[in-house]
Amino acid sequence: MTAEPLSQPAPDRRQRRRQETIEEVLDIAVEIMATDGVAGLSLGEVARRMGIRPPSLYVYFPSKLALYDALFARGARQVHDVMAEAYGRMLEEATSFEDYLYTTSATYIRWRVSHPVYSQLLYWRPVPGFTPSEEAYAPAVAMVQQAIGVFREMQQRGWLRDDVPAEDIFRDWTVITSGVSSQQMSNAPDESFEQGRFTSALPGLVAMFIRHYGASPTPATVRRHGNVAKRTARKR
């Protein structure tokens, strides 16, 4: 019948405090991986930078692999959220397939090159013995499904060829986006998205892709979504 004594914080407050500590561990882990490599993460170094002793970390993570899994989950959720926002917004705002494709893929590539640690953990699997759990991986699956759904919508708008399955067109586009990200991070990791020697090739690659996969607009499409005539293939 009495209120919670001050020395025993309410469960939700304790929970929140715990979550804050977990976030701090993840932040510091990312910092360490940025300098020592993804596989160079060590619990001792995390504890040292937090000003605690290594065994205390086991209150929050049962093992080092569990920490990697939490990092994977965090990265997958972040990129999912960023892309879900971009997909949704551009579905409303895009005036052409070129507009849609450039904006969303620039968002994706910018995230990857500005989060190289997550990018390596999520896409390159450099940690021996670590495989992400199904829960951690789920946002990545959702992101792909949403992206394919948007490509289908593009086909229905008449912005995209519909004689090829949306899955295949999307697969080809992932080759481009992952190629730009990979080349930029491998060859010039210190260049920003704006000045990168590979990221700056993106507009040209979008144009190439649309010349191949873009559909000629019907008059109805033009009326609904504006003039996209510039996308039409030039005769050589």
Add this chain to the structure above:
Amino acid sequence: MTAEPLSQPAPDRRQRRRQETIEEVLDIAVEIMATDGVAGLSLGEVARRMGIRPPSLYVYFPSKLALYDALFARGARQVHDVMAEAYGRMLEEATSFEDYLYTTSATYIRWRVSHPVYSQLLYWRPVPGFTPSEEAYAPAVAMVQQAIGVFREMQQRGWLRDDVPAEDIFRDWTVITSGVSSQQMSNAPDESFEQGRFTSALPGLVAMFIRHYGASPTPATVRRHGNVAKRTARKR
């Protein structure tokens, strides 16, 4: 004045024996990295599999990083040699830019997906603190220069647009080849080049690339190198 005693082998023979041991170390190191990850290589495990003790390895490599450097050099030289052969042969045999581009890039991607360990070491740098020496890196530089030179030759043959620098066109093409390699190794590393879900997209990507960067053949070009009319952009 006397011949070399049997217990003191001639210097060249000793040298050869030494080189054989070095090659064995490299072979076993690759085996270990294939299962334990590139960063999971350990000298103790190498020694165990060779049936020797860890200190004996220091006769051949002064440090673990030196071993990584030798592995990098070996991989860079291998892919250089494979590609130099392909470039040279296709310069003579190719009947079209499509023919040239598909064959050489298939060679490159096949090497990468069938040598995932070297591919990670050369392109993803997963080892904390390791940077390849200039000598080890040299074949990679030579390979890029040769490839750009071939693209220039393609421009002179009239197979490739010459209103864009060969360097830029080649950069765009590396985005495609590294994208296919990266996606295939990340998402389905156990699929072969022939049946891979991304590698099998290569012909379509070649077609897309040529639709954008291919040049219309002049009559003289056709006379010299055969009919390439099929590469001409279709009117939509």
Add this chain to the structure above:
DNA sequence: GTCTATATGACGATAGAC
């Protein structure tokens, strides 16, 4: 060139006191 012995240290993880 190979060995034994050893220096030196990090690592992940657990037990149990407070």
Add this chain to the structure above:
DNA sequence: GTCTATCGTCATATAGAC
């Protein structure tokens, strides 16, 4: 939830005998 103490393992690397 944090600590001390510790276990067990493995690592790279060196010294010096044979």
